[in-house]
Amino acid sequence: xxxxxxxxxxxxxxxxxxxxxxxxxASDTVTLEQLKENVKKILDERHDDWIKEIREEADKALLxxxxxxxxxxxx
Amino acid sequence: MYRNLLAASLLLLCAALLVACSDPARIARRECDRLxxxxxxxxxxxxxxxxxxxxxxxxxxxxRRGEELKAQGCLSAMATQPSTALExxxxxxxxxxxxxxxxxxxxxxxxxxxxxxxxxxxxxAIEAVLDLIETIQAGAKASGWQAKLTAVVAKAAQTYADCVxxxxxxxxxxxxxxxx
Numbered sequence: 001x002x003x004x005x006x007x008x009x010x011x012x013x014x015x016x017x018x019x020x021x022x023x024x025x026a027s028d029t030v031t032l033e034q035l036k037e038n039v040k041k042i043l044d045e046r047h048d049d050w051i052k053e054i055r056e057e058a059d060k061a062l063l064x065x066x067x068x069x070x071x072x073x074x075x
Numbered sequence: 076m077y078r079n080l081l082a083a084s085l086l087l088l089c090a091a092l093l094v095a096c097s098d099p100a101r102i103a104r105r106e107c108d109r110l111x112x113x114x115x116x117x118x119x120x121x122x123x124x125x126x127x128x129x130x131x132x133x134x135x136x137x138x139r140r141g142e143e144l145k146a147q148g149c150l151s152a153m154a155t156q157p158s159t160a161l162e163x164x165x166x167x168x169x170x171x172x173x174x175x176x177x178x179x180x181x182x183x184x185x186x187x188x189x190x191x192x193x194x195x196x197x198x199x200a201i202e203a204v205l206d207l208i209e210t211i212q213a214g215a216k217a218s219g220w221q222a223k224l225t226a227v228v229a230k231a232a233q234t235y236a237d238c239v240x241x242x243x244x245x246x247x248x249x250x251x252x253x254x255x
Binding site for chain 2: 070
């Protein structure tokens with residue numbers, strides 16, 4: 001009888017542990033592999049030229065704004 | 076008897092939950108997820124704000140240049156020519172405008188580059204944590220693994236704190252509040 005109760009206890013502990021593990025995994029929004037892939041992708045897609053691109057766009061905007069203001073007929 | 080069994084089961088459930096929640100590798104992974112998201116958000120903000128301020132500076136300076144040229148009777152086409160191709164006083168107006176524009180844009184660019192460098196330092200620190208978690212989960216729990224994990228997580232958190240500080244400095248520069 002005592003052995004049977006111990007056996008049930010062990011089974012119950014294992015079942016509880018499995019449920020907790022499953023719940024924990026389900027509550028995680030991202031796995032370790034996904035996280036690693038995400039960080040790797042960010043680093044791979046990195047390019048230093050983004051500021052240069054913005055500056056080129058700004059230089060163009062400056063000339064357009066200057067030309068527009070100089071051609072403006074209103075006094 | 077049954078009441079005791081139920082109480083024991085509940086106790087076991089609580090203990091299992093406590094153990095699972097306090098797993099250092101799991102806590103570290105969650106922290107990595109959080110830091111990655113926060114860093115990405117900072118990165119997006121820096122790029123968006125840099126673009127907005129640089130375009131604003133350009134348009135404001137362009138308008139001023141055009142108006143000054145018009146006031147001096149310079150041809151409107153001169154607004155788009157380099158200062159070296161113009162005669163005074165038009166040349167002087169464009170040269171002064173170019174100087175102002177360059178100074179302001181250089182300042183914004185320098186601050187953005189600093190923030191950008193601080194942002195990209197966070198990712199390798201996160202990678203180091205993830206690599207260690209992977210090793211730990213693979214079963215290679217060498218002695219002192221918890222201390223090592225705590226140290227790499229702390230380092231990642233510090234690089235993120237540096238990134239936030241660089242972002243704050245960048246914000247000060249773009250709002251005209253300082254910076255070198």
